[in-house]
Amino acid sequence: MCGIVGYVGRQRAATIMIEGLKRLEYRGYDSAGLAVLQNGGLTVVKTVGRVAALAKLAAGKKLSGTSGISHTRWATHGGVTDANAHPHLSSDGQVALVHNGVIENYVAIKKFLLTKGYNFASETDTEVLANLIAYHLAKEPENSPEGPRFLNAVRKTLLHVEGTYGIAVLSPAHPDQLVAARKGSPLILGVGDQEYLIASDVSALVSRTQNVVYLKDGELVHITTGGFTLNTLDLADISPVIDKVTWAVDEAELGDYPHFMLKEIFEQPQALENAMRGRFSADGSSANFGGLNLTAADFRQIDRFVFTSCGTGWHACLVAEHLIERYARIPVEVDYASEFRYRNAPLDRNALFFVVSQSGETIDTLAALREAKRKGYKCMAICNVVGSTIAREADGGIYQHAGPEIGVASTKAFTSQLLISSMFALYVARMRDLSFADGVEYVAGLRRVPDLARRALEQAPHIREIALRYARFNDFLFLGRLSLFPIALEGALKLKEISYIHAEGYPAAEMKHGPIALISEQCPSVFLVPKGELFNKVVSSMQEIKARKGLIIAIAPDSVELPEGLADELITIPDCHEAALPILATIPVQLLSYYIAVARKCDVDKPRNLAKSVTVE
Numbered sequence: 001m002c003g004i005v006g007y008v009g010r011q012r013a014a015t016i017m018i019e020g021l022k023r024l025e026y027r028g029y030d031s032a033g034l035a036v037l038q039n040g041g042l043t044v045v046k047t048v049g050r051v052a053a054l055a056k057l058a059a060g061k062k063l064s065g066t067s068g069i070s071h072t073r074w075a076t077h078g079g080v081t082d083a084n085a086h087p088h089l090s091s092d093g094q095v096a097l098v099h100n101g102v103i104e105n106y107v108a109i110k111k112f113l114l115t116k117g118y119n120f121a122s123e124t125d126t127e128v129l130a131n132l133i134a135y136h137l138a139k140e141p142e143n144s145p146e147g148p149r150f151l152n153a154v155r156k157t158l159l160h161v162e163g164t165y166g167i168a169v170l171s172p173a174h175p176d177q178l179v180a181a182r183k184g185s186p187l188i189l190g191v192g193d194q195e196y197l198i199a200s201d202v203s204a205l206v207s208r209t210q211n212v213v214y215l216k217d218g219e220l221v222h223i224t225t226g227g228f229t230l231n232t233l234d235l236a237d238i239s240p241v242i243d244k245v246t247w248a249v250d251e252a253e254l255g256d257y258p259h260f261m262l263k264e265i266f267e268q269p270q271a272l273e274n275a276m277r278g279r280f281s282a283d284g285s286s287a288n289f290g291g292l293n294l295t296a297a298d299f300r301q302i303d304r305f306v307f308t309s310c311g312t313g314w315h316a317c318l319v320a321e322h323l324i325e326r327y328a329r330i331p332v333e334v335d336y337a338s339e340f341r342y343r344n345a346p347l348d349r350n351a352l353f354f355v356v357s358q359s360g361e362t363i364d365t366l367a368a369l370r371e372a373k374r375k376g377y378k379c380m381a382i383c384n385v386v387g388s389t390i391a392r393e394a395d396g397g398i399y400q401h402a403g404p405e406i407g408v409a410s411t412k413a414f415t416s417q418l419l420i421s422s423m424f425a426l427y428v429a430r431m432r433d434l435s436f437a438d439g440v441e442y443v444a445g446l447r448r449v450p451d452l453a454r455r456a457l458e459q460a461p462h463i464r465e466i467a468l469r470y471a472r473f474n475d476f477l478f479l480g481r482l483s484l485f486p487i488a489l490e491g492a493l494k495l496k497e498i499s500y501i502h503a504e505g506y507p508a509a510e511m512k513h514g515p516i517a518l519i520s521e522q523c524p525s526v527f528l529v530p531k532g533e534l535f536n537k538v539v540s541s542m543q544e545i546k547a548r549k550g551l552i553i554a555i556a557p558d559s560v561e562l563p564e565g566l567a568d569e570l571i572t573i574p575d576c577h578e579a580a581l582p583i584l585a586t587i588p589v590q591l592l593s594y595y596i597a598v599a600r601k602c603d604v605d606k607p608r609n610l611a612k613s614v615t616v617e
């Protein structure tokens with residue numbers, strides 16, 4: 001949450017930073033601000049609202065400085081006001097700082113600083129950092145054997161800080177320098193041509209450089225126009241490892257689409273192809289996951305998988321649970337990452353952990369990973385963002401290769417997680433009792449998924465018409481069974497997130513144990529209809545709704561025949577292998593939510609109160 005962009009180089013920092021902030025805006029969009037070093041001082045511009053408002057304000061100022069820091073905010077401490085927007089200045093004007101994260105001991109630090117004569121202009125936890133750095137800067141000698149004065153002042157400040165941070169700091173007494181540091185909040189250094197950038201997300205850097213250094217927790221970088229050094233808080237030098245970002249700039253651009261969410265929904269066939277590329281075994285009966293670093297013998301020892309994640313990723317875990325238990329017959333436990341880390345669950349000796357995260361930066365998921373590792377378990381990651389903290393800290397994993405996902409509402413990352421889950425279920429099933437012939441049929445079924453997804457997307461105009469008719473309702477139920485129950489949860493989450501409509505996901509048969517009380521002409525139900533043995537049961541649930549005058553939108557495979565007049569609206573999806581059904585059923589619920597949100601004039605890519613990646617607890 002929140003985005004940081006900093007720059008030291010030869011170009012106008014403000015222009016470069018605003019371009020970077022625009023790419024980061026999906027991380028938080030309450031307010032935005034920047035500070036540049038120029039004419040021996042700091043010029044700060046900040047405002048409530050979007051980056052566009054900041055750009056407008058900045059255009060009216062003469063911002064020629066070539067070093068700067070900037071921020072787009074998702075409020076934690078303190079309301080959405082100009083004063084609470086970043087950058088924050090120390091009260092002596094010697095330090096400007098932007099911050100992602102939460103300073104937990106800010107009250108104690110503030111008390112101390114007030115006794116030293118520092119003042120506060122905002123309600124944020126961040127401002128204590130600016131003042132504490134100024135305090136240390138004032139005390140720091142010019143030629144300390146411990147290294148550069150500015151770096152030391154930041155370092156000494158961070159030794160007193162509890163909580164999480166990604167920070168970038170400027171000081172007018174140290175022109176053309178920038179110090180940045182991280183603990184629990186991502187930060188990446190971009191190494192360009194005679195310029196350096198710091199950002200909380202690679203998407204802000206890729207238009208200027210593809211060479212990056214991923215900072216680790218406890219590391220500080222000191223950037224000058226001539227180069228940079230990497231240190232730890234206890235002054236150890238670190239040799240930087242420069243990685244190459246493989247994303248192309250245009251992958252993170254809208255192109256002809258009105259919203260990233262729609263673009264990413266339509267990118268799903270490609271994302272699904274990327275997820276499966278090179279991952280089927282040569283004999284066509286199983287999958288391969290080299291990145292797990294585990295042999296078949298290792299898998300034989302495992303008697304339980306534990307999957308943890310948050311939000312949409314947690315729904316993917318539920319599908320993984322269903323498929324692994326169904327095909328591989330190995331017990332699976334699914335936990336919210338935020339709960340797992342605190343509930344001290346008793347665990348089997350031979351459990352293998354998986355965390356699922358698009359961004360690889362979600363703090364609760366990262367904490368769950370660390371907790372599992374602390375207890376001595378191997379922990380794998382299913383992750384989209386290469387080089388993210390979770391990807392780096394996991395013992396092994398599976399990259400999704402879905403490309404950048406910018407829309408706050410996760411779409412292509414989710415179906416790619418579903419596909420990887422179904423491939424993983426096959427992988428372990430083939431090490432156990434799934435026959436060669438069944439494996440071959442399973443692989444053939446999954447190989448068809450990208451094409452079937454293209455066909456499912458052809459329903460978009462029909463779904464749009466339905467959405468226009470249903471956009472006026474304020475309550476929805478989403479109902480499904482077995483592997484389609486998580487898709488009901490996901491459909492309800494999507495609708496809540498982007499259209500602010502109250503929606504609940506339930507196992508279809510549970511509906512009569514309570515939620516049926518909600519049914520009326522004013523509360524439509526979206527049914528995810530399966531084929532096979534549960535078809536008739538789901539039809540019975542639909543009849544129960546119909547008997548109470550409830551409206552029904554049915555999403556059903558091509559070949560099923562619903563009783564005449566039962567569904568008010570029918571959206572078909574192509575027939576497919578059972579392991580692929582959750583993927584194809586997801587596409588209509590995404591489109592339905594999208595078109596309803598658009599009809600209600602909601603800001604689809606920047607829904608209120610949300611941010612793409614939740615890096616605070």
Ligand code: M6R
Nearest residue numbers: 311312313357358359362409410
């Ligand atoms: O980046 P992650 O997959 O770890 O994010 C987890 C959730 O925050 C995320 O899925 C969230 O629920 C999305 N807004 C869903 O659309």
